[in-house]
Amino acid sequence: MRVVGQVFAVHGDLADAQDVVQEAYAKAWQHWQKLSTYADPEAWVRMVAWRLAANRWRSARRRMSAWVRHGTPPQTPGPGPDRVAIMAALQQLPVKQRQVVVLHYLYGYPVAEIAESTGMPVGSVKAYLHRARARLVVSLGEEDRPAERSGDGALAIS
Template sequence: MQPSTADFDAFYQASARRMVLYLYAVCGDVAEAQDFAQESYARAWQHWPRVSALDDPEGWVRTVGWRLAANRWRGLRRRWAAQARMGPPDVVTASPSPDRVAVVAALQRLPAAQRQAVALHYLLDMSVQEIAHSTGTPTGTIKARLSRARTALAGLLGDHSPEVSDVAPRS
């Protein structure tokens, strides 16, 4: 006989509270325990025909929950070890400069395609050909977007210096 949705629902109703309590004891955080339980039951549902045929379906869900919690702890330990090796992250307490705020605001006023081209070209130092290849856009279109973006930025930033408005894109 094929297991049904009703079978899974009954299984869930009978075991979910115990599972959350167990996982809470394992990880010490109610929200994480609920997340691990939810993920465990989602995986059980995906494999319900096989899981329901086991002698102890709840044991299967419990094992999945344990592994999810253990993987979370392993990830945290790796993160802590990396932080210990690299030192604490730099704390940035200073506000962004007025120039940076103006540039970000001007970039936000550009059409998305121009903003993307500018970011890839000037921030990631990609050539026009690299941008065209990565976006699937013709090279000429990328050049036009960069040119239009530079013109728009010059107007938005009030800077008509040669460094901003007359720079040709790298090919």
């Protein structure tokens, strides 16, 4: 704890001080054969921690400098209401159903490839897709509306 206090006093951020001291002790453990012969191994840990903290400050300063040079990134619009609804409906599905729906409808994988990559039998993939479609129709209230597909067979999500 003494080294954490010293690094914190120098650099002013307790969380960063704890992180760099932990990393310094991990490095000390890796070099313990050599460090165990030192008169004050803690001094080595402290020096490594200070250097790690200084490197973090330099990195932060470079990031801030880049922000100043390039300005803030352009504002990007959030997801549309359809995407939000689809993501919410997907979260209601059991994991295996969600997995096959995402692979098949969002990424256009054929059933056989999904079965191979997940280790499921082809019949299970088909059953999960069937059950998932039924649940999604109810969740999304899409009984009357046909699904929109992109050119590669995947569902189009805006």
